[in-house]
Amino acid sequence: MATLKVGAVGTGGMFKGAHLAAWLANPDTELVALCDANKEAAQRIADEHGIEDVYEDYRELIARDDIDIINVCTPNLYHSEVSIAALKAGKHVFCEKPDAVSPEEAVKMAEAAKESGKVLMVMRNNRFRSVAQFLKTYAEKGHMGDCYMGRCGWIRRRGIPGKGGWFTTKELSGGGPLIDLGVHMIDLAVWIMGNPKPVAVSGSAYTKFAETDLADSEHSAFGEKKSGGVFDVEDLVSGFIRFEDGATLQIEFSWASNIEQETRFVELRGTKAGFSLRNDDLKLFTEIEGTLCNVEPQIVKNGHGHGSNIHHFVEVVQGREKPIFTPEQGVDMIKILSAIYESARLGREIRLD
Known part of the structure; x- marks a missing residue:
């Protein structure tokens, strides 16, 4: 299958410490864009790892037709907002925990995933x-x-x-x-x-x-x-x-x-x-x-x-594995x-x- 292009929204400690290396190491993915409210911090990561594009507004990143996966590592409040927007734009989504800050937002995420037919997975490392x-x-x-x-x-x-x-x-x-x-x-x-x-x-x-x-x-x-x-x-x-x-x-x-x-x-x-x-x-x-x-x-x-959790997500997107985690489990949580x-x-x- 073709290489999956990944865009990351939120490039703080969890992204740098737990997500970044996994995307760079996976043979099926290419990390092509970063987005953060602190654009300068995101640019430093991009420069270090040869990532081409950096954004300040996640909507610009999600609007790109060539992006297959959105990785969400924002503060918790924005997990559902960014994930739902990405799913509605036809992207697969891998989100850092927690799923959302309220049951209502978690339900909206699960519904958006079902309606889009795309994979939504939240970190359960x-x-x-x-x-x-x-x-x-x-x-x-x-x-x-x-x-x-x-x-x-x-x-x-x-x-x-x-x-x-x-x-x-x-x-x-x-x-x-x-x-x-x-x-x-x-x-x-x-x-x-x-x-x-x-x-x-x-x-x-x-x-x-x-x-x-x-x-x-x-x-x-x-x-x-x-x-x-x-x-x-x-x-x-x-x-x-x-x-x-x-x-x-x-x-x-x-x-x-x-x-x-x-x-x-x-x-x-x-x-x-x-x-x-x-x-x-x-x-x-x-x-x-x-x-x-x-x-x-x-x-x-x-x-x-x-890293194993992100690798599993990629395998699910590629149709080679069944998901170990479902959005419904996230709603219950x-x-x-x-x-x-x-x-x-x-x-x-x-x-x-």
């Missing part, structure tokens, strides 16, 4: 980690039995990204660590569980560290900090999700809290086995020949999964996140049906 692939296969083959309960989270001691900038400005980001980090670990847990339908959530949100400038996480380097800027999002969320099949999931996400160290985790419990995944360390808990056993699979790590924020505001459980 953790599904492509080797340990996640192992756990998905392990669960699908029935080794866990009925997967009925779990816990997941990403908790930081001090790791507020871009304090005072768009990350901590609710209008632009949609929220704090729940919408920033929650997408990753909730998605991983729900995917391994078999994508059960969420029906209700409850949650609490806290903002306790808006005044601190301490940082001990590499992730606090993301985003552009602004002295005296806005901080109107949470720095910690805890919550509970109920699913249609009776399964439940506890969650906790923080940018800052007084804990020992930063940790990403997913724990799931099934009738035949359970597991604990903490950062990239996996332990299985099961029974073998009437004996309770702890098993530590020796899995070769394959990085953070961003944003419904969960939005309802947890609403539950925290109202102090009660929120039904999703």
Whole structure:
């Protein structure tokens, strides 16, 4: 098939750190244009990598007939706006998470993809980690039995990204660590569980560290900090999700809290086995020949999964693979996140049906 021409909208930290190299390395794609409100910053990337065209207005980029794929890495507020415009213009779209800042916008994205017949995929890089692939296969083959309960989270001691900038400005980001980090670990847990339908959530949100400038996480380097800027999002969320099949999931996400160290985790419990995944360390808990056993699979790590996710998207566009992620799953995710924020505001459980 012909080489797919890619145009990127938004060239900040996530694009430079997680997307750029994948597009440049893929034999089926050619990154031909960049667009950013900070045109000078985009021009520097273009000059470094021999990318021909740079734009300040994404509409000019999308209007090009020769562009096949639009990569969206803008602040969260604009994910749906740019994605929908690109889909309506007949482009395939690969968007950084979160899918959108509201369920209504996520639904519009899914509808635009369906109407256009083009591929819409949102970053779910953790599904492509080797340990996640192992756990998905392990669960699908029935080794866990009925997967009925779990816990997941990403908790930081001090790791507020871009304090005072768009990350901590609710209008632009949609929220704090729940919408920033929650997408990753909730998605991983729900995917391994078999994508059960969420029906209700409850949650609490806290903002306790808006005044601190301490940082001990590499992730606090993301985003552009602004002295005296806005901080109107949470720095910690805890919550509970109920699913249609009776399964439940506890969650906790923080940018800052007084804990020992930063940790990403997913724990799931099934009738035949359970597991604990903490950062990239996996332990299985099961029974073998009437004996309770702890098993530590020796899995070769394959990085953070961003490049593999983009490669999979290209394979789907080329018709060689079926999508591991669907826009409908994205709608469910944003419904969960939005309802947890609403539950925290109202102090009660929120039904999703």
